[in-house]
Amino acid sequence: MYADDEAGLLALSGAEWHVWDRIKKAMQFDARTVEILKKLEDHEGGVERFSYKNGLLYYKNYVFVLGVPGLREEILAHFHSSKKGGHSGWLRTYVRIKHFFYWEGLKNEVKKLVAKCDICQKVKYDQRRPIGLLQPLSIPEKIWEDLTMDFVEGLPSSGGYESILVVVDRLSKGTHFIPLRHPFTVSNVAKGFVDNVVKLHWIPRSIVTNRGKLFMSSFWQELFTLQGSKLKASSSYHPQTDGQTEVVNRTLEQYLRCYCHEEQKRWKEYISWAKYWYNTSHHASINMSPFELMYRRPPPMLSTYEKGTTRNEKVERELIARDEVVAKKSLKKKFNVKLSQRYYGPFKVLERIGEVAYKLELPSTSRLHPVFHVTVLKKRVGNSSPISSDLPAFDIEGNLLIRPIIALRYRNWKKGRGMTKVWQVLVQWQGVPTEEATWEDYDEMVERFPDFSLEDKGILEERGNVETVRKSKTIMEWRSRPYIDGSSLVTRGTI
Secondary structure (H helix, E strand, C coil): CCCCCHHHHHCCCHHHHHHHHHHHHHHCCCHHHHHHHHHHHHCCCCCCCEEEECCEEEECCEEECCCCCCHHHHHHHHHHHCCCCCCCCHHHHHHHHHCCEECCCHHHHHHHHHHHCHHHHHHCCCCCCCCCCCCCCCCCCCCCCEEEEEEECCCCCECCECEEEEEEECCCCCEEEEEECCCCCHHHHHHHHHHHHHHHHCCCCEEEECCCCCCCCHHHHHHHHHCCCEEEECCCCCHHHHHHHHHHHHHHHHHHHHHHCCCHHHHHHHHHHHHHHHHCCCECCCCECHHHHHHCCCCCCCCCCCCCCCCCHHHHHHHHHHHCCCCCCCCCCCCCCCCCCCEEEEEEEEEEECCCEEEEECCCCCCCCCEEEHHHCCCCCCCCCCCCCCCCCECCCCCECCCEEEEEEEEEEEECCCCEEEEEEEEEECCCCHHHCEEEEHHHHHHHCCCCCCCCHHHHHHHCCCCCCCCCCCCCCCEEEEEEECCEEEEEEEC
């Protein structure tokens, strides 16, 4: 600050006025300051950059702070640790201080103060690059002796199952996918492990897991320790330790997403095929498939079934279902983050809006705004294809526009693990054929569509349950965002 700028000094808080008083008092006993003041008074040379005003010594128009014990530390602490300082970094703290004060080595002292600040070390984001080289696990010697384990959770209920235990052999890369009901216990997981892994490969020598409470429980530790297995838990907050299983989890989710994104409650039906696909696929790390490494022969090929070659109707249905892996499309969007498809389209690019947005040609039924940011757009790779109409109608908030037309039938249905009875109604939806009607909870329909005509529950109770068993389906609301394809785009689904 300039020497004649008294308003700058007055802008400081009352607490800082004590600093001015301490500086003035210290000047009277500091030999160097006394010498400088004498030269200024006698107009001698060598002190051209110094000036004296209002009882303070200035250097280049900044208050000169003496090396009195505790004085400089008090100024540094005030400009860094107070509410005005906000525990800023060294540069911001330095700029604040040098606006008023000067002393030799100010910048270095600010750097040291900020580096040693205990609060800054505890609360600030660590901007360093990842520290420490990854230490590889020991190389297994035999197949199915050294395993890794993890869970895939958050899946929609499929036949009562909501989670998958993923077990990977570290040598052969072979896997077992074990569906689990939620909430699962240590004993449930141990039983599933014995039924699917131990009975085929015996007790493993070591198991690598994360530090989940299940794997850290005394039951789990004692059970495998007594069998001679060495349990290797990862470091806290360090998923790279079990990185192989994390990759398998991602691959499994991707497989299920490909085939179950429209009928997500059917994922359990695909678990066996996912296991077959993964264990018979080529792995670059072993230069063969896990099947070939374990059985010393290439995996067998499944022949495609030709319709009409068997007289057994049940066998024909089973083989046709096996070949038709991709479920047929429908307008029912059973949206769940875990298994939903990530993009929709492609859609034609009409024009570029500014630097980071594009306008798309969406279906005429869509009420979404056609301009999207590039972060939700993705270029479509491959041969050009017709513009997609695979985008249901939405309202302006992104909710699916589909309404019930008529209630076809009713039933009293056992639902959930507690097998609680609830009334359900078979609903035909607007724009959807009758065969695509779905069973919905009676109370949920009343809440979502209060104007929809339904029979009174009292009448239904008198009639009783007259419906035969039919697979339960539900409709869930979903939202969508788009992405790019050269001259066409695809939409990215989100909730």
